[in-house]
Amino acid sequence: MRGSLARSVAHDRRPEPAGPDAARRYVNQWVEAEAIGEERVSAFVLILKTRGCYWADEKGCSMCGYSMDTLGRSATPEELAEQLRRALARYRDEPYVKIYTSGSFLDDREVDAESRAAIVRAFAGRARRLLFETLPEFATAERLGPLHGAFPGELEVALGLETTDPTVLARFVHKNAPPRDYLDAGDRVRALGLRAKAYLLLKPPYLTESEAIADVVRSIGEAAAHFDALSVNPVHIQNGTVVEWLYHRGRYRPPWLWSVVAALSEGAGRRGKARLVSFPTAGGLARGPHNCGACDARVLRAIEAASLAQRFEELSGLECACRAGWDAARSLEPMGVEA
DSSP: OHHHHHHHHHHHTOOOOOOHHHHTSOSEEEEEEEEETTEEEEEEEEEOOSSOOTHHHHTOOTTOOGGGGSOSSOOOHHHHHHHHHHHHTTOOOOSEEEEEOSSOTTOTTTSOHHHHHHHHHHTTTTOSEEEEEOOGGGOOHHHHHHHHHHOSSEEEEEEEEEOSOHHIIIIIIOOSSOHHHHHHHHHHHHHTTOEEEEEEEESOTTOOHHHHHHHHHHHHHHHGGGOSEEEEEEOOOOTTSHHHHHHHTTOOOOOOHHHHHHHHHHHGGGOTTSEEEOOOTTTTSTTSSOSSSSSHHHHHHHHHHHHHHTOGGGGGGOOOTHHHHHHHHHHHGGGTOOO
16 A cells, blocks of 8 residues: 555656756755854755656655656756856855755766766855765765865765664655665765765654654664764655645644654764754644644754754753643554554
């Protein structure tokens, strides 16, 4: 049932091939708070419009709807160059740059090798750190070497590990590779002198709130030695996904922000030398990680502050009346009551 549902959703969410006008415009761009070491900095975030993740065509991940923002075909080098030109017009020398493609920056079907090098060179001498995402099979010396040579600052390769539990990753998240492939890719990236970052998913479908916290905390401990940074990403409900299908049928609730606090507080002692962060997307919204509404903004500010400063002990002072409700809901989970 779960596999057939995932394949059906994957088929429905791939857009029709876009025309040249759409291909000359990137998906989105913004500036957000980040940190390099102990220094708080601004990060320039850019989402390029490409064909997106190949895995989304075959089955796709249960929580990911990014394929809906893709071209539905490969972008030409000229189209990518125009997207970059438009983005650079808004770049103000932010020291941290993040490049996303709704898939893998290192997949030639999304971004060809020459365009990859051109994008990285465009920020050389201006940004101090540049991040991009990829699936593990593309994180090779052959693809990373030219980019390392084109950018004098730090390159950071992000991998969507999500969990170190093979069953959760395969059956609930629907990833295309086992955890070992992601851990090995992190090791390869670091061996090349680049930074490796892993995304860990909080509350994949079919896990209870308590199981989700335990999964993230365990994953932090098991992944820490393979990565320089670990990002806890609580699920938010994206259009055209298995998670949305479950949500509309009352079978899924996005994680509580208290669960993010618990995962960071408990995971901080297991992170080793890795940087641990969480910047929840759609925090405080019904389709994103949320509490009661009254405390959401305050808790989100505390999570961001703790992530930037790496001081998670300060999260222990957070309180709201709804925290008792979160505790009570988790106590009912063994009886099959949704948190």
